Amino acid sequence: MISNREEVTAAIMAAKVSKGIKWSDVAAAIGLSKEWTTAACLGQMTLDKQQAEVIGEIFGLPDEAVAWLQIAPYKGSLPTAVPTDPLIYRWYEVVNVYGNTIKELIHEEFGDGIMSAIDFSMDIQREANPNGDRVNVVLSGKFLPYKTY
Amino acid sequence: MISNREEVTAAIMAAKVSKGIKWSDVAAAIGLSKEWTTAACLGQMTLDKQQAEVIGEIFGLPDEAVAWLQIAPYKGSLPTAVPTDPLIYRWYEVVNVYGNTIKELIHEEFGDGIMSAIDFSMDIQREANPNGDRVNVVLSGKFLPYKTY
Amino acid sequence: MISNREEVTAAIMAAKVSKGIKWSDVAAAIGLSKEWTTAACLGQMTLDKQQAEVIGEIFGLPDEAVAWLQIAPYKGSLPTAVPTDPLIYRWYEVVNVYGNTIKELIHEEFGDGIMSAIDFSMDIQREANPNGDRVNVVLSGKFLPYKTY
Amino acid sequence: MISNREEVTAAIMAAKVSKGIKWSDVAAAIGLSKEWTTAACLGQMTLDKQQAEVIGEIFGLPDEAVAWLQIAPYKGSLPTAVPTDPLIYRWYEVVNVYGNTIKELIHEEFGDGIMSAIDFSMDIQREANPNGDRVNVVLSGKFLPYKTY
Amino acid sequence: MISNREEVTAAIMAAKVSKGIKWSDVAAAIGLSKEWTTAACLGQMTLDKQQAEVIGEIFGLPDEAVAWLQIAPYKGSLPTAVPTDPLIYRWYEVVNVYGNTIKELIHEEFGDGIMSAIDFSMDIQREANPNGDRVNVVLSGKFLPYKTY
Amino acid sequence: MISNREEVTAAIMAAKVSKGIKWSDVAAAIGLSKEWTTAACLGQMTLDKQQAEVIGEIFGLPDEAVAWLQIAPYKGSLPTAVPTDPLIYRWYEVVNVYGNTIKELIHEEFGDGIMSAIDFSMDIQREANPNGDRVNVVLSGKFLPYKTY
Amino acid sequence: MISNREEVTAAIMAAKVSKGIKWSDVAAAIGLSKEWTTAACLGQMTLDKQQAEVIGEIFGLPDEAVAWLQIAPYKGSLPTAVPTDPLIYRWYEVVNVYGNTIKELIHEEFGDGIMSAIDFSMDIQREANPNGDRVNVVLSGKFLPYKTY
Amino acid sequence: MISNREEVTAAIMAAKVSKGIKWSDVAAAIGLSKEWTTAACLGQMTLDKQQAEVIGEIFGLPDEAVAWLQIAPYKGSLPTAVPTDPLIYRWYEVVNVYGNTIKELIHEEFGDGIMSAIDFSMDIQREANPNGDRVNVVLSGKFLPYKTY
Amino acid sequence: MISNREEVTAAIMAAKVSKGIKWSDVAAAIGLSKEWTTAACLGQMTLDKQQAEVIGEIFGLPDEAVAWLQIAPYKGSLPTAVPTDPLIYRWYEVVNVYGNTIKELIHEEFGDGIMSAIDFSMDIQREANPNGDRVNVVLSGKFLPYKTY
Amino acid sequence: MISNREEVTAAIMAAKVSKGIKWSDVAAAIGLSKEWTTAACLGQMTLDKQQAEVIGEIFGLPDEAVAWLQIAPYKGSLPTAVPTDPLIYRWYEVVNVYGNTIKELIHEEFGDGIMSAIDFSMDIQREANPNGDRVNVVLSGKFLPYKTY
Incomplete structure (x- = not known):
């Protein structure tokens, strides 16, 4: 019996490696971006019934796993x-080195608030x-202002 | 006597607030992007002599501070x-939620290596x-491959 | 010269205690809720020019402090x-004990997403x-759904 | 043999997902609020014999698990x-950003003491x-004063 | 200008050491237990106006400090x-070694709930x-039950 | 094969819950206080051969477990x-809030040293x-003075 | 089914110890340095197909493990x-004691930037x-300058 | 009055920046390597009387500072x-990624022991x-074997 | 298959308890001190072939375990x-309370350097x-001086 | 005004360095061991009036400092x-590497209890x-047994 999503993620990763599946192909199969699809397969997003069944078929998952998705x-x-993996750490480093810069510039342009994640x-x-x-990444987040009340 | 860069950053911030200086104007004055310029003023980048002198003039810094820059x-x-400020935390959250996704997709496209910070x-x-x-952010980093040796 | 907002908060607290000012009176003076007003005085929100000047007058702050606000x-x-103060800790405890419960119930009602802070x-x-x-607290946050892309 | 409550929680979650049970239905079955009921099923509250047996039947738990409940x-x-899940983190953020505000306002109204959790x-x-x-949440906690002794 | 309670505590400790004041005498002066009185002087409890004035006189504190109290x-x-001081650590050790024991025995006697602090x-x-x-310490806390709702 | 004491504690807890054993009855069976007995069963104290055999019989433990006891x-x-359980946290909170008070009062009465745990x-x-x-707890620890040497 | 690289590393280590394999021999078999080869076997580098198959043969790994490599x-x-092993800790100590020295000297020679890892x-x-x-170690990393933009 | 070495380091750094002194020139003045000399000036090594006086003269330090050196x-x-500075972090990353590799290879060559720092x-x-x-770094440390006793 | 030394240590401890083996007898069997022998059995030292075989026989270990030793x-x-066990914590406390004292006295006697571990x-x-x-412990470590280079 | 013991320690260290005082001479002046005396001067032990006055004279401390001692x-x-200084770290390493060994051997000889610090x-x-x-250190601590109650 599967008792958490991590077990589903592990099953997906095991199948991906043994079958040589590519994330971009998975994304194409459910008709969404490779970024969202990969995040969903890695246990960070929620799939609807149809998407989950496609994922289940691709990776050969049991019904319970499809329910968890x-x-x-x-x-x-x-x-x-603090991530130890060098690729992910560089992103943490960007947040660390540029954190206050990002904050200053968004506030200068938009006022107090956040960029939605x-x-x-x-x-x-x-x-x-x-x-x-080069790796080029575009991040797009709605600006959400703090309001008075 | 100034004994570290943090004191220079504090002086810049104090002058910025009391004089109402904008980062985009500072950037224009040294002819660079607002992102790099702000990071430099906040103590994260190194200025050359000419840039430092312009910054010193804008913020009214003593010579020693100009040397530190x-x-x-x-x-x-x-x-x-883990940052407590909500704006900066959202970026940390992106790294946390999407960290493995970013890693998977860059490796799928480029092989093992990192995106330079x-x-x-x-x-x-x-x-x-x-x-x-929306806040749109473009990040561009050179891909650096791990090689065998 | 004031070099950060914490010094302004300290000045407000010092004036509040020595003059016996009440938060509810400060809130009335700027015409906003006591919750937002207190948070702003404690360095968590941004005031507009008019609000800042009223706050500056109430607490006897210098012009620079009014600029920082x-x-x-x-x-x-x-x-x-993890907060050590018992009053604040009880709130952390609520998040710790009920965290997964809150998550389950909001997802059951709204699907995947968050309650905005x-x-x-x-x-x-x-x-x-x-x-x-009893202390009764009403929290109201917009539901923000994760969407596919 | 079940040796801790976490195993019971895992069994409940596994059954919930595979059977598609809803927390609000579970709550109705034991005649209590959905908040308390969910917290109890997630291993945070103690059930009496009758409640535990109902829960056991709904989720198909063995007798030992019913005893643990x-x-x-x-x-x-x-x-x-510090929670990494974005929904729960927003609550932590509220405690972090508004912590001192909550403290100030409860003390202003009630004097020194806490709001019970x-x-x-x-x-x-x-x-x-x-x-x-919007998600609206009402928290109600008895005020408990510090007394001298 | 005093901007936080820690400065008041520091002033009390400095006066206590230089004047050789005893906590038990301070307690007698305000007519309360030595435990509560010491905690209050060390910045953990709130004094009423009369108590604060007595404390202010004993330790020679300025008016602002009396207001902070x-x-x-x-x-x-x-x-x-985790405290490093050996005397205080022994108490932390008691909580660490006997924590689960205390929990089991209070629950066995009272059911689910806490002993109030x-x-x-x-x-x-x-x-x-x-x-x-021997040092004998009696701790007395009201039992507060978790209730269903 | 049992390779650590935690496995013995888990077996004791599992048996306690499934058989409905009470700590006070266990204590009576070995003729010691409920506090020491519970701590021993929870893996914090060392039993002698006779005590261990009684415990083994009550909880139905294998010989190896009796040896580990x-x-x-x-x-x-x-x-x-920092404990997350609210009952145990209240004790941690007492140490945190009253830590310096306990230290001051024991030193005032006894001089430098500790209260033994x-x-x-x-x-x-x-x-x-x-x-x-109310829950009343008496703690008794020998005072151990620091001596010069 | 193997669900992560750590299981592969564990299998390699188990085989290495039971068969008495030497890292330098493994390196010779794939024609690379002993440093890169060992890091790869310990789960830190990515092997190509041919290398992975040689490693799989040497350590007797299943096909799935070869895919993970x-x-x-x-x-x-x-x-x-902070590593606890004394050999590895000495390296951490070098970074801790000499960290600022390394930074100063690389900046003095090259300007702002890093030595690539x-x-x-x-x-x-x-x-x-x-x-x-003596153990002599040569580290060679490309200097990567921060540039203005 | 100078009460710790950090104040001396701060004074050295302040003088270095305001006077534009180079570490390699300082090293030449005391006839030692730039690595050891820089570490000493940054508060990590102990200078003898003659070296300290030269350093004191170069940086214009008071006699007390020369004594502290x-x-x-x-x-x-x-x-x-975990260092946040990118240059120093890369060294930490090398220890993290290659830590076990370094350990394995030194043990394979020398047996159990350490490389002295x-x-x-x-x-x-x-x-x-x-x-x-490229930045090339040679580290040389005596091998110190664990012996039986 | 054994994949790390911790499993060997667990097997040794399980055998020790079930068979009632004493560390001093183990030490005698391999002709070394009880301190080194115990540390080796607990996974901290490396045994040679002959020692490992004796240990394997005493504790009834499989050949693979003997290889790992x-x-x-x-x-x-x-x-x-920070260790939670009271016996080991007291040693940590000694290092914490006397740490600077030990440092001062060794430097006063020997100059800058360390006592080897x-x-x-x-x-x-x-x-x-x-x-x-009383427990009397003699620690003996070679003094290793920092030298200039 | 001196508000804590750390300021006294700082004054002692400043005087020690500027006057070139040796710990062994200080110890001789108060007729106690160099270990206890140094620990006391570094803020870890309590001096009696006579000892404090001698220390005050040697280091030229004001009366308030003598009171704090x-x-x-x-x-x-x-x-x-975890200490960063290499000399002190080696002691932490001994506790870390030998911690369980020390525990096993003291328990084998004395039964359950601790070596007093x-x-x-x-x-x-x-x-x-x-x-x-070599640096030879003798530690002597009374064995304190856990007793049943």
């Missing part, structure tokens, strides 16, 4: 507060570059 | 490993939107 | 991640009760 | 001191709103 | 989550003993 | 440095009280 | 942020020495 | 256990390279 | 940075004493 | 839970040795 998961994909999307693309290709 | 600072702009730039823009304006 | 502050009012208001009232008066 | 559990529902109830409701529905 | 303080007297008193006494005198 | 365990009964006993009793029954 | 792993080889190699050699042999 | 300091140059030297050099210059 | 282990015997031995003995027997 | 201090001499003394001596002089 339709439940809002306890989110957070990192084992430690819920009404949010992300797009990761390769940019060809003669000095070495 | 030309020294590579001890970087890291946040007081705690050094050969890196950031551009923050307002996107008008009838459902509420 | 109009700048979006670095938020977070607690000295440690930005488009948010709070109202704290005394409820007379023969077994001992 | 009647034992006061080691409480705390979060895996880390034991003689406490919580009610979570959807409020229809043309700008987007 | 009447404000509910941010409580917590230890610099680290607010409706609480403490009495510390020397017990003469031929094998070495 | 006679070995001094690695002590510490809490899963986190080893040559120590604890007695937990219900005190009937018309305003709600 | 070709996937970029979540890196970080230490169980705690990705475009990086390491060579560990024994140096015979009459006062006791 | 001759006292073994409390070592450790980083403000947090005391009988240790470090040499940092620029290596010209058409693909971008 | 000859591999340098990842050292560190405590589950938390590798070229190190420990001897624990009972000292009969009419006021209660 | 006679007050039991808040003990703990290290700035972080209060009824405790320490003696640090140089041992001449042709392979390099």
Whole structure:
């Protein structure tokens, strides 16, 4: 019996590696972006019934796992507060080094409030570059203002 | 006598607030992006002599402070490993929720390696939107592959 | 010279205690709720020019402090991640004990998403009760759904 | 053999997902609020014999599990001191940003003491709103004064 | 200008040491237990006007400090989550070693709930003993039951 | 094969819940206080051969488990440095709020030294009280002075 | 079914110890340095198909494990942020004691930037020495400058 | 009056920046490596009388500071256990990613023991390279074996 | 299949308790001190082939376990940075309370350097004493000086 | 005005360095061991009136400081839970590596209980040795047994 979403994620990863499945193909199969689809498969988003069944078929998951995919998961994909993996750490470093800068510039443009991480999307693309290709990422989040009351 | 860069940052912030200086004007004055300029003023980047003197003039800094601006600072702009400020936390949350997703997709496209946080730039823009304006951010970092040796 | 918002908060608290000012009177003076007003005085919200000047007058603050009140502050009012003060700890305890319950029930009603802490208001009232008066608090936050993209 | 309450909670969650049980139906079955009932099923409250047997029947639990439901559990529902799940984090953020405000206002109204998290109830409701529905939560806790001795 | 209660505590301790004042004498002067009185002087309890004035006189405090003594303080007297001082650590050790035991026995006697740390008193006494005198401490806290709702 | 004391504690708890055993009855069976007996069953104290055999019989433990009960365990009964369970947290809170007070008063009475947590006993009793029954706890620890050498 | 790289690393270590395999022989078999090869076997680097198959044969790994070796792993080889093992701790100590020195000297020579840990190699050699042999390590990392933008 | 080595380090850094002193020139003045000299100036090593006087002259330090330079300091140059500065973090990352590899290879060559961080030297050099210059670092530490006793 | 040294340690402890083996007898069997022998059995030291076979026979270990005993282990015997067990905590307390004292006195006698924890031995003995027997421990570590380079 | 013992320790250290005082001479002046005397001067022990006056004279302390020396201090001499200074870390390492060994051997000899860190003394001596002089330390602590009650 499956008692949490982490077991489903582990089953997906095991199937992905043994079958050589690609995230972009999974995304195409459910007709959504590769970013959202991967996050969902890694236990961070909630799928609807149809999406879950497609995912279940691709990875060969049991019915129970398909049910879990339709439940809002306890989110957070990192084992430690400061990530040790170098790729993920660079992102943490950007937040650490540029954190106050991002805050100052958003406040200068919009006033007090935040950039939403819920009404949010992300797009990761390769940019060809003669000095070495670049990873280009566009983050888009709705500005949510603090209001007085 | 000034004994660290934090004192220079504090002096810049104090002058900024009391004089009502805008980051975008400072950036224009040294002819660089508002993102890099703000980060430099907040103690995260190193200015050359000419840039430092312009900054010193804008904020009314003593010569010693201008000297400190030309020294590579001890970087890291946040007081705690997990930021408490809601705007900055949302970025930490993105790294936490999407961390493994970013890792999977960059590896799927590029193989093992990282997206540089050094050969890196950031551009923050307002996107008008009838459902509420959005903050759009483009991050661009060179892909650096792990190689065998 | 004032170099951060914490110094302004300290000046407000010092004046509040020595002059015996009440938060509810401050709130009435700027025509907003006592919850928002107190949070603003404690360095968590941003005041507009008129509000800041009223606050400055009430607490006898210098012009520089009035300028700082109009700048979006670095938020977070607690000295440690787990609060030691018993009154505040009880709230942390509620989040700890009921955290998963809140998550389950909001998801059951609304689907995956969050209750906003930005488009948010709070109202704290005394409820007379023969077994001992109660603190009644109403929290109201907009539901923000995760969407697919 | 079941050796702790966490195993019972896991069994309840597994059954809930595979059978599609709703918390509000469970609450109706034992005649209590959905908030208390969910917390109890998630290992935070103690059930009496009759309630435990109803829960056991709904989720198909073995007798041992029903016995564990009647034992006061080691409480705390979060895996880390600062929650990573965005929905729960927003509540932590409220405590962090408004912590001192809550403290000031309760003390201003009641004097020194706390709002109980034991003689406490919580009610979570959807409020229809043309700008987007809201989550409204009422927290009610007895005020407990510090006394001299 | 005094901007927090810690400065008042520091002034009390400095005066206590330089004047050789005893806590038991301070307690007698305000007619309360030595435990409550000491905690209040160390910034953990709130004094009424009359008590604060007596304390102010004993320790030679300025008026502002006397005002601060009447404000509910941010409580917590230890610099680290796990105390390093051997005397205080032994108490932490008792909680660590006997924590589950205390929990089991209170639940066995009273059912689910807590022993209040607010409706609480403490009495510390020397017990003469031929094998070495003992510190005897009586802790008394009201039992507060969790109730269903 | 049992490889640590935690497995023995888990077996004792499982048997206690499924058989409905009471700590006070266990204590009576080995002729010691309920506090020491419970702590021993929860893996914090060392039993002699005769006591261990009685415990083994009551809880239906295998011989190996009975052997482990006679070995001094690695002590510490809490899963986190700051306990999340509300009942145990209240004790941590007492240490935190009253820590310096306890230190000051023991030093005022005895001089520099500690109250032993080893040559120590604890007695937990219900005190009937018309305003709600109270938990009364007597802690008794030998005073151990620091000496010069 | 193998669901993460740690299980592969455990299988490699188990085989290494029971068969008495040496890292330098493994390195020779895939024609790379002993440093990179060992890191790869310990779950820190990604092998290509041919390398993975050789490793799989040497350690007797199942096909699934060979597939995992070709996937970029979540890196970080230490169980705690500050390593407890004395050999590894000495390296952490070097970073702690000499950290600012390394920073100052690289900045003095190269300006602001970093020494890459990705475009990086390491060579560990024994140096015979009459006062006791020495471990000599050469670290080589590309300098990556921060640039203005 | 100077009461700790950190104040001396701060004075050295302030003088270095305002006077534009280079570490390599300081090293030449006392006839030692730039690595050891910089570490000493940054409060990590102990200077003899003659060296301290030269340093005192170069940086214009008072006699008390020169005395402090001759006292073994409390070592450790980083403000947090995991460094936030990107240059220093890369070194921490090397220890984290390669930690077990370093351990395995030193043990394979030398048996159980450590590479000393005391009988240790470090040499940092620029290596010209058409693909971008490299930082080359040689670490040399005596191997110290664990022995039986 | 055994995949780490901790499993060997667990097997040794399980056998020790079920068979009633004494550390001093184990030490005698391999002809070394009880301190080194116990540390080795607890996974902190490396045994040679002959020693490992004797240990294997005493505790009834499989061949694989005997192989693991000859591999340098990842050292560190405590589950938390600050130990919770009272006996071990007292040692941590000694380091905490006397840490700076030890540092000052070794530097006063030897100059800057350390007392080795590798070229190190420990001897624990009972000292009969009419006021209660004492634990006497002799620690002996080679002094290793920091040298200039 | 002196408001805590740390200021007294800082004054002692400043005077020690500027006057070149040796701990062994201070110890001789008050007729106690160098270990206890140094610990007392570093804020870890309590001096009697006569001792405090001698210390005050040696270091040129004001009367208030002499008063503070006679007050039991808040003990703990290290700035972080895991010490960064290499000399002190080696002691922490001994506790970490040998912690369980020490526990096992003391329990084997004495049964369950602890080695006191209060009824405790320490003696640090140089041992001449042709392979390099050694630091020999004798720790002596009373064994305190856990008893049943």
